[in-house]
Amino acid sequence: MTRPLTIDDLYRFEIPADPSMSPDGERVAYTLTTQDAGNDRVVRSIWEVRGEGGPARRLTRGPADTAPRWSPDGTRLAFLRAGQLHLLPADGEEAVPLTTPADCPAGAGVPVWSPDGSRIAFAAPEAHRAVSAPVVIGALGWKADGAGLTASVRTQLFVVEVASGEVAQLTHDDRHVGPPSWSPDGTQLAYPAQTTPDGAVFGPSAAHVVGVGENASGPRRVGPADGLAGPVCWFPDGFALLVVGRVSFGVGHSELLRQPLDGSAPVSLSAALDRNVMGGGGPAYPGALPQFHGDDIVFCARDRGATRLYRVGADGISASPLPARTGVSGCSVVSKAGRAAVVVCDTERFAEVVLLDLDAWADGAPARPEWLTDHMTRSLPEIALHPVAEREFRIADGTVVHGMITRADGTPPGGPLLVDVHGGPHNAWAPHSDPVHLYHQELASRGWTVLTLNVRASDGYGEAYYTAAVGAWGETDEQDVLQPVAALVDEGLVDPERIALTGYSYGGYLSCWLSARTDLFAAVVPGGVLVDLRSMAGTSEEGHLIAEHEIGDPARMAELSPLSHADAVRAPTLVLHGGADDTCPVGQAEQWFHALRTRHVPAQLVVYPGSSHLFLLDGRPSHRKDYCRRLVDWVTTHTNH
Numbered sequence: 241m242t243r244p245l246t247i248d249d250l251y252r253f254e255i256p257a258d259p260s261m262s263p264d265g266e267r268v269a270y271t272l273t274t275q276d277a278g279n280d281r282v283v284r285s286i287w288e289v290r291g292e293g294g295p296a297r298r299l300t301r302g303p304a305d306t307a308p309r310w311s312p313d314g315t316r317l318a319f320l321r322a323g324q325l326h327l328l329p330a331d332g333e334e335a336v337p338l339t340t341p342a343d344c345p346a347g348a349g350v351p352v353w354s355p356d357g358s359r360i361a362f363a364a365p366e367a368h369r370a371v372s373a374p375v376v377i378g379a380l381g382w383k384a385d386g387a388g389l390t391a392s393v394r395t396q397l398f399v400v401e402v403a404s405g406e407v408a409q410l411t412h413d414d415r416h417v418g419p420p421s422w423s424p425d426g427t428q429l430a431y432p433a434q435t436t437p438d439g440a441v442f443g444p445s446a447a448h449v450v451g452v453g454e455n456a457s458g459p460r461r462v463g464p465a466d467g468l469a470g471p472v473c474w475f476p477d478g479f480a481l482l483v484v485g486r487v488s489f490g491v492g493h494s495e496l497l498r499q500p501l502d503g504s505a506p507v508s509l510s511a512a513l514d515r516n517v518m519g520g521g522g523p524a525y526p527g528a529l530p531q532f533h534g535d536d537i538v539f540c541a542r543d544r545g546a547t548r549l550y551r552v553g554a555d556g557i558s559a560s561p562l563p564a565r566t567g568v569s570g571c572s573v574v575s576k577a578g579r580a581a582v583v584v585c586d587t588e589r590f591a592e593v594v595l596l597d598l599d600a601w602a603d604g605a606p607a608r609p610e611w612l613t614d615h616m617t618r619s620l621p622e623i624a625l626h627p628v629a630e631r632e633f634r635i636a637d638g639t640v641v642h643g644m645i646t647r648a649d650g651t652p653p654g655g656p657l658l659v660d661v662h663g664g665p666h667n668a669w670a671p672h673s674d675p676v677h678l679y680h681q682e683l684a685s686r687g688w689t690v691l692t693l694n695v696r697a698s699d700g701y702g703e704a705y706y707t708a709a710v711g712a713w714g715e716t717d718e719q720d721v722l723q724p725v726a727a728l729v730d731e732g733l734v735d736p737e738r739i740a741l742t743g744y745s746y747g748g749y750l751s752c753w754l755s756a757r758t759d760l761f762a763a764v765v766p767g768g769v770l771v772d773l774r775s776m777a778g779t780s781e782e783g784h785l786i787a788e789h790e791i792g793d794p795a796r797m798a799e800l801s802p803l804s805h806a807d808a809v810r811a812p813t814l815v816l817h818g819g820a821d822d823t824c825p826v827g828q829a830e831q832w833f834h835a836l837r838t839r840h841v842p843a844q845l846v847v848y849p850g851s852s853h854l855f856l857l858d859g860r861p862s863h864r865k866d867y868c869r870r871l872v873d874w875v876t877t878h879t880n881h
Contacts, residue, residue, distance in 0.1 A: 242624035244648070245681040247868045249623065251275045251861055253675055254615035255591050256287070256583055258307060259570050262314045265577025266291045267330075268593055268612065269299065269308035269317055270570075275861045276303065282858050286319055286328070289612045291579065291595055296613050299328060300335060307350045312357040323347025325360065325400065339400055343407040346393070350419055354426045359399050359452075361420040361429055366396040366409065379437050381416070384781055385822040386852040397431060399452060410450050411459055413437075417448070421473040421481075427455040430481050432469035435461065443784075444489040445469045447481050447499050463499050463506060470494060471519040471529050482530055482537065484519030491666075491710050491789050493703045494519060496530060496539055496552065513550065513557050514702045515541040516666075523857045524667060526569035533575045533598050540568055542700040544642060545668035549582065551601065561601055562594075562609055565671045573598065582609070588625060589616045590675040626684040630671050633724040639696065641720045644671050646680050646690040655687045656738035656879050659725060659761075663745030663768070665697040665709060665717075665790075676856055679868040686876070689734055695720035695750075711792045713746075713800050714753040721754060737762065740875035741811075744768045744856065745824060752802035752832060755809050763878035765871045767816040768853055770824045771832045773797040779825045806835035812842035814874040816867055818851035818859070846870060 252275070259270040272287045285302035289295075299308075300319070305326075308319045317328040318338070325338040325348045338360070339348050346365035353360055375382070375391045383389050397411040397420055411417055415434035422429060428449050435444045447469045451457030463469055463483060470484040475498070483497040487506055493516040497506040510517055518527025518540040526547045530539035536553035546567040549560035562568070562584060569591060570583035578599035585591045594609035616623075626648050633641045660677065662669050669692035674680065680690045694701065695717040697709035709716040721741075729736045740763040743751040748769035755764045770776050774797045777787035791797060798804050813836055817829035826847060833845035848855060848863045855863055 242622055244685040245620070245623050245625055245678065246685075247678045247682050247865055247872070249620060250675075250678060250865060250868075251277045252619045253590065254619045255675060256593050256613055256615060257570055257591065259572045259581040259583055259593055260308045260310055260317075261291075261572040261574045261577075261579065261581040262310045262330075263312060263574060263576075264314055265574040265579045267310075267314075268572070268581040268595075269310065270581075270583070270593055271306050271308065272298075272615070273858070277861060280860050280862045282861070286317070289593060291581075291612070293610070293612065296593075296615075299332070309351045309353060311353055312355060318351035318353065318360055320348060320350070325351055325362070327402070338402065338405055339407060343400070343405075344398070348398070349395075352420055352422060354422050355424065356426055358403065359401055359426075361397065361399045361422065361452075363395050363397055363417055363419050363431065365390070365393050366412075367393050379414075380784055381443075381781075383822050386820075386854065388820065388822065397429065397450065399429075410452065413459070418445075418469075419471065421471075423449075423474050424476060424478045427452060430462075430472045430474060432472055432483070432485070433459070433461075435465040445485070447472050447483050447485075449481075449501065462501055462503050463497075464488075467506075468494070472499075473529065473531070476532055482532075484517050484530060484539075489789075491707050493517070493706060496537065509537065509552050510539070510541070510550075510557065513541060515543050516699050516703075516706065517541050518547050523854045524663070526567060528568065528571035531571070531573035531575075531580075533573055533578075533580075533602070536602060538571065538573050538580060538598070540571065542668060544671070545644075545694050545698070545700045546670040546672060549580075549596075553602070558601075560596065562596070567670050567672045581612075584609070585672050587628060587672055590673050592616065625673055626681055628671055631724075633693075633720075633727055635719055635723050637719075639720070641693055641695060641724060642698075642701070643691060643693040643724060644669055646684050646692075648684045648687070651684070651687055651689070653732050654735050655689060656683075656740065656875075657689045657691060657725070657728065657734035658683055658740045658742060658875060659691050659693070659721060661693065661695070661721065661741070661743030661747035661750045662698070663743070663747050664699070665695075665713070665746040665750075666699050666706060667746075668694045668698045668700050676864075677868075679871050682868070682872055683875070689728070691724065691728065693721060693724055697746075710790060711796065713791065714750060714757075714802075715800070717750065718754060718757060721750070722758065722760065725760065736760075737881055738879040740764070740879055742766070742871060742875070745853065746770075748824070749802065752809075753805075755811050755813065756802055756805035757808070759810055761811050762881075763814075763875045764811045765814045765816065765874055766832070767856075767867070767871075768821060768824050769815060769817065769832055770828050771802040771835075772828060773801045775831075776824070776828065779827065781822045803831055803835060806832070806839065809836055809839070809841050812874070812878045813844075814870065815843065815845045816870065817845070817847055818853055818855045819847045819849045820851055821853040823853035844874075 446463035
């Protein structure tokens with residue numbers, strides 16, 4: 241007997257991520273995220289599953305164990321425990337620390353083994369700022385969401401000798417560097433780095449190379465200085481880098497770029513796909529590092545909202561044999577084994593590890609994935625998720641907007657509707673299961689229809705669609721919400737008097753904007769909001785990027801700010817916001833709440849102390865539960881006519 245998912249079920253979630261396949265292709269290590277209700281925290285530990293199947297087993301106890309990486313000989317796992325590198329023998333003995341707070345006072349980064357297994361490279365902050373120390377700011381990029389004030393501390397490149405534990409710092413630039421990649425011969429490291437000290441967190445960047453050990457040499461840039469470089473790795477011949485990035489900095493798709501080491505112009509390998517390459521994989525933006533399988537490259541890109549796996553080679557680009565409506569959030573390729581371990585989610589499961597036959601895929605033969613884990617079946621065996629139906633809406637100007645409708649089977653027409661707007665603005669809703677927005681499932685159980693829309697600027701529909709709202713936030717995409725809602729009303733599917741609106745981050749922005757543009761919504765719940773683009777420009781970690789590249793025209797900042805139009809708001813509004821949000825600072829929520837209350841609009845502000853912008857993904861379980869519960873209570877109360 242099955243039952244619907246509820247908000248309280250989040251305490252039982254087990255979510256695998258970040259797979260790492262052993263060099264022989266026989267074992268897959270991964271990070272498993274669970275919830276500790278007693279201590280109100282997220283717990284992460286390292287697990288392992290065999291490629292031939294069998295039950296998964298836990299290798300470490302957590303509570304903060306992440307980023308497992310196999311040594312080249314398969315005898316050890318390097319991983320991060322509370323920010324320090326540890327080594328775990330493959331035979332199951334106790335893990336031992338490799339770095340200490342004395343070596344890495346602010347913690348180490350994801351470990352990257354050298355080809356011979358003698359060294360591990362990583363990127364990490366070069367120093368730790370004392371909490372009480374004065375913060376001296378002389379350049380942009382002085383804070384980061386989740387880390388707080390960073391001042392002049394920059395992320396640098398380090399190498400640790402596995403035998404001795406000796407740590408050496410390789411870069412000393414006044415700019416951030418990204419994760420490293422070893423050259424095939426182990427003599428150099430490639431990495432992305434900012435090209436200007438004042439580039440802030442989101443400024444121009446390029447691929448760089450630095451010599452290591454006996455081949456030590458100063459860092460040198462090998463990509464265009466005014467481009468954008470994300471994750472990098474080496475082509476097997478060692479003469480070029482594979483870079484996820486752009487040849488010019490700005491709003492647009494990331495591509496797979498072949499960057500010759502001689503500094504000549506990079507060549508796009510993915511342009512024909514016209515999709516955004518998801519190179520790193522991160523909170524709310526799933527993906528994986530591109531990896532080689534022979535002469536082919538396996539990589540992730542966003543298509544129709546979902547992150548999918550692709551292969552590019554001499555015969556062009558092909559999609560993986562993973563079933564439709566499947567999303568990818570991690571991938572580890574072992575070319576000589578012809579296998580990839582992939583973390584996927586579908587309409588029934590939040591995330592599981594599967595095994596993919598790369599050779600069969602390359603040959604065009606059937607290659608059904610083999611499911612290796614069953615965490616959701618084990619932790620939530622009685623749960624059945626409400627179905628999600630895809631739908632397309634044609635807007636008056638001819639634009640086609642892709643959306644998803646969640647309704648419980650048997651729900652009669654004419655009930656209430658919740659419209660949910662995603663963040664970004666260059667993120668997207670996907671047509672598979674969602675472990676974050678649990679209020680969708682609970683409202684559907686109460687007879688609601690939930691509509692999620694990939695409005696203009698969403699990812700997965702081509703670069704022209706991706707950039708369609710640049711310089712015109714709210715103006716360009718408001719009809720992408722209003723006209724689909726009108727279509728559902730005309731069809732009799734929903735009650736026009738019982739429509740609620742919510743959204744987080746950019747979705748919070750658009751929720752505030754729409755509540756000032758129409759009286760359609762009986763209740764509004766914006767979360768992680770931005771309402772004043774002018775103050776946002778100087779206080780957000782992304783403010784400079786938004787002002788310069790998303791809006792562009794300073795004269796438009798006030799015009800496109802919901803705060804400038806607050807006089808028109810009438811709908812009861814619940815504002816939900818993290819107290820330690822450095823992406824959309826809490827002052828944005830305070831301004832909106834003040835503007836509404838002084839105009840006698842029914843409003844409430846809820847601040848979650850210590851929570852960053854991404855707390856809905858990995859914050860305190862009690863905060864995530866409270867967010868979902870308050871949203872459900874607010875929209876049901878204010879639409880219960």
